[in-house]
Amino acid sequence: MTTVTPELLTVPEVMMRLRLGRSTVYDLIRSGRLVSITVGRSRRIPVDALRDFITREIKEAA
Incomplete structure (x- = not known):
């Protein structure tokens, strides 16, 4: 069974990923x-x- 990564995330999914x-x-x-x-x-x-x-935030923090 292959796992498909969704192209679009819901707000709750983004909340979990970014905490x-x-x-x-x-x-x-x-x-x-x-x-x-x-x-x-x-x-x-x-x-x-x-x-x-995330990439922009990392660059701004550096």
Whole structure:
């Protein structure tokens, strides 16, 4: 059985990966620091956008 990595993550999945609260994740989205898309009434974060966010944060911290 192969595991497929989802291309789009839910807010709770991003919360778990970043170990941040819901409002913090939504603040990152609102500020434009974390790119997201809306599918119907649901908010989704592309995996690449999450990787880019982490990379930028690491570079800014250095």
